[in-house]
Amino acid sequence: GESVGLHLPTLSVQEGDNSIINCAYSNSASDYFIWYKQESGKGPQFIIDIRSNMDKRQGQRVTVLLNKTVKHLSLQIAATQPGDSAVYFCADTFQGGKLIFGQGTELSVKP
Amino acid sequence: KAGVTQTPRYLIKTRGQQVTLSCSPISGHRSVSWYQQTPGQGLQFLFEYFSETQRNKGNFPGRFSGRQFSNSRSEMNVSTLELGDSALYLCASSLGGLGTEAFFGQGTRLTVV
Numbered sequence: 727g728e729s730v731g732l733h734l735p736t737l738s739v740q741e742g743d744n745s746i747i748n749c750a751y752s753n754s755a756s757d758y759f760i761w762y763k764q765e766s767g768k769g770p771q772f773i774i775d776i777r778s779n780m781d782k783r784q785g786q787r788v789t790v791l792l793n794k795t796v797k798h799l800s801l802q803i804a805a806t807q808p809g810d811s812a813v814y815f816c817a818d819t820f821q822g823g824k825l826i827f828g829q830g831t832e833l834s835v836k837p
Numbered sequence: 838k839a840g841v842t843q844t845p846r847y848l849i850k851t852r853g854q855q856v857t858l859s860c861s862p863i864s865g866h867r868s869v870s871w872y873q874q875t876p877g878q879g880l881q882f883l884f885e886y887f888s889e890t891q892r893n894k895g896n897f898p899g900r901f902s903g904r905q906f907s908n909s910r911s912e913m914n915v916s917t918l919e920l921g922d923s924a925l926y927l928c929a930s931s932l933g934g935l936g937t938e939a940f941f942g943q944g945t946r947l948t949v950v
Binding site for chain 1: 841870872879880881882885893895927929938939940941942943944
């Protein structure tokens, strides 16, 4: 069945370091992927997306890499800040409005 | 531009009761999706509505239902509440095309006692 998984449940980094959060997906037909950030008490916030015809996409301080061969994507956050502390989810979709979420990685940034 | 609005923010219900949650999408968005978030199961897809029609459905029992109105506002209903229905219910809106960004509301925290 469909599933999207994350490699690590928690990640702790030093302020200023780069963070890498990984995600594996199982559906080779998935054509669109989104990373979300969820802070305590809030709904998921869109960070960046990538389509299956791309390998890399960059945003402000964030980069998403997609490796379709091994069905893996990663989120890289440059110069991680305390405000980046949150739970990060990857999600994939191949049917438009249905997002399949991974379990999430909790990122903690140490000052 | 207003974001996705969910009401109420918090709700306490008793087992066996029913509940209705509301979601107002971003203006112009025609797709509304609902998700259940719990510590054990994470974020799980309930259903999606597009132009008043249910387009996708997750693996939840028939006690969970929804609808969408002509102004794209959506409601979800849970009947015969069980303790396990306690969760954060999230609504997301998007333009509705394949591979379009989905934006979430703050959620409704439902507690069943």
